[in-house]
Amino acid sequence: xxxxxxxxxxxxxxxxxxxxxxxxxxxxxxxxxxxxxxxxxxxxxxxxxxxxxxxxxxxxxxxxxxxxxxxxxxxxxxxxxxxxxxxxxxxxxxxxxxxxxxxxxxxxxxxxxxxxxxxxxxxxxxxxxxxxxxxxxxxxxxxxxxxxxxxxxxxxxxxxxxxxxxxxxxxxxxxxxxxx
Amino acid sequence: xxxxxxxxxxxxxxxxxxxxxxxxxxxxxxxxxxxxxxxxxxxxxxxxxxxxxxxxxxxxxxxxxxxxxxxxxxxxxxxxxxxxxxxxxxxxxxxxxxxxxxxxxxxxxxxxxxxxxxxxxxxxxxxxxxxxxxxxxxxxxxxxxxxxxxxxxxxxxxxxxxxxxxxxxxxxxxxxxxxxxxxxxxxxxxxxxxxxxxxxxxxxxxxxxxxxxxxxxxxxxxxxxxxxxxxxxxxxxxxxxxxxxxxxxxxxxxxxxxxxxxxxxxxxxxxxxxxxxxxxxxxxxxxxxxxxxxxxxxxxxxxxxxxxxx
Numbered sequence: 233x234x235x236x237x238x239x240x241x242x243x244x245x246x247x248x249x250x251x252x253x254x255x256x257x258x259x260x261x262x263x264x265x266x267x268x269x270x271x272x273x274x275x276x277x278x279x280x281x282x283x284x285x286x287x288x289x290x291x292x293x294x295x296x297x298x299x300x301x302x303x304x305x306x307x308x309x310x311x312x313x314x315x316x317x318x319x320x321x322x323x324x325x326x327x328x329x330x331x332x333x334x335x336x337x338x339x340x341x342x343x344x345x346x347x348x349x350x351x352x353x354x355x356x357x358x359x360x361x362x363x364x365x366x367x368x369x370x371x372x373x374x375x376x377x378x379x380x381x382x383x384x385x386x387x388x389x390x391x392x393x394x395x396x397x398x399x400x401x402x403x404x405x406x407x408x409x410x411x412x
Numbered sequence: 413x414x415x416x417x418x419x420x421x422x423x424x425x426x427x428x429x430x431x432x433x434x435x436x437x438x439x440x441x442x443x444x445x446x447x448x449x450x451x452x453x454x455x456x457x458x459x460x461x462x463x464x465x466x467x468x469x470x471x472x473x474x475x476x477x478x479x480x481x482x483x484x485x486x487x488x489x490x491x492x493x494x495x496x497x498x499x500x501x502x503x504x505x506x507x508x509x510x511x512x513x514x515x516x517x518x519x520x521x522x523x524x525x526x527x528x529x530x531x532x533x534x535x536x537x538x539x540x541x542x543x544x545x546x547x548x549x550x551x552x553x554x555x556x557x558x559x560x561x562x563x564x565x566x567x568x569x570x571x572x573x574x575x576x577x578x579x580x581x582x583x584x585x586x587x588x589x590x591x592x593x594x595x596x597x598x599x600x601x602x603x604x605x606x607x608x609x610x611x612x613x614x615x616x617x618x619x620x621x622x623x624x625x626x627x628x629x630x631x632x633x634x635x636x637x638x639x640x641x642x643x644x645x646x647x648x649x650x651x652x653x654x655x656x657x658x659x660x661x662x663x664x665x666x667x668x669x670x671x672x673x674x675x676x677x678x679x680x681x682x683x684x685x686x687x688x689x690x691x692x693x694x695x696x697x698x699x700x701x702x703x704x705x706x707x708x709x710x711x712x713x714x715x716x717x718x719x720x721x722x
Contacts, residue, residue, distance in 0.1 A: 299443065301457075302447070302455040302456070302457040302485075302715075303455065303456060303457070306720070307457055307458075307719065307720065309720050310720050311417050311419060311719050311720045313415050313440070314440050314443045314444070314712075314715065315443055316442065316443040316446050317443075317446050317447075318446075346456070350450065350452050350454070350455065351450065351452075
């Protein structure tokens with residue numbers, strides 16, 4: 233397995249700080265903004281963005297996490313463990329910022345939007361990701377991007393987060409064995 | 413714990429299931445409890461899948477909870493009851509199953525008065541078969557929802573002492589509970605008159621008590637079973653009144669159990685017979701939670717069995 237690091241912990245932190253500022257700027261404050269992470273990696277990312285927004289004095293933003301296993305379009309071809317959605321607030325009328333680690337085909341985000349719609353009727357949905365690696369299969373784009381990363385379809389992009397993986401944050405590109 | 417892939421498998425009984433397998437189902441069921449608390453209880457997961465429930469015995473909660481589970485997950489649910497099926501015209505069970513398979517059912521849920529009939533049916537068809545109760549053998553989804561309810565209440569099943577009281581010989585619920593609790597590390601007691609204890613009790617991982625007081629002493633949980641009068645060919649106890657006096661789980665009988673003892677009953681209940689009239693309404697009664705968890709467990713079973721392989 234050949235893994236190349238493309239972002240270190242400092243870069244991830246600065247990217248999230250910038251995204252937090254951009255969320256506040258785009259929405260002219262945070263009055264109606266809530267953050268919902270896509271499980272698993274979107275959850276700690278949403279929590280971190282909420283913490284940064286609070287630290288820069290823009291108020292306390294509610295955050296939660298949504299599971300997309302029940303909304304995937306590949307249920308019949310891929311086994312996915314279901315996890316528990318935790319959105320302990322009403323999203324109706326809110327600006328929901330959906331948060332995920334990597335934006336790739338757009339199918340997870342499609343499922344995430346479908347999952348949100350079953351919980352209420354948001355005024356609008358925005359998308360924040362740490363990495364946009366291209367290769368979209370659906371007309372979906374991110375509003376807030378940590379880093380645009382050109383990749384080949386056969387590579388994997390792994391985002392390590394200290395909350396889930398231990399150690400330091402980082403973003404890595406993994407090349408398939410055959411390419412070595 | 414490793415997560416187990418159940419795709420394409422049958423669910424015929426809890427006997428022989430591992431702790432990891434049971435834990436996978438309980439964890440999945442716990443995530444589905446969240447869906448049941450939503451305003452809109454519907455997810456699109458099983459869109460395009462068809463589930464057939466076939467009940468050759470009466471049932472309220474099991475059949476309706478399988479139906480609710482399928483519908484909340486957007487599966488198409490077709491209900492067949494024994495009295496309206498071609499079985500009354502003399503069609504064999506095998507032909508009925510082959511017909512259901514030819515009608516492109518993706519999964520069959522069956523309840524039958526015949527122990528072992530679900531195992532037999534599972535050999536005939538290559539779609540998953542779920543046992544919703546076969547005779548006096550097993551009722552695995554009831555066992556799983558009992559395990560889930562207890563795990564929710566206690567955090568873990570390891571080391572709990574669970575007394576199953578009543579008509580155990582005729583109870584498929586008892587058998588599924590025995591195997592499931594055993595796999596999860598709980599200690600199981602069977603309590604009842606010797607005529608209502610299973611003949612093969614020495615083969616089961618249990619301790620047997622024929623005295624209610626001794627059987628409830630120090631118990632963490634009491635699971636009360638109904639007297640299955642419809643399955644009892646002959647008199648196995650003198651009168652219902654005497655049974656109730658000796659084995660009825662009343663408030664005063666519960667005094668010897670742990671102070672925080674939990675009470676369960678798979679339903680339907682006969683208040684004042686096997687369970688004290690006021691016991692189901694005590695704060696430590698889990699009976700209503702059992703019913704709600706039944707839907708979540710059946711959603712998990714459908715999700716896992718109809719899922720993708722690999």
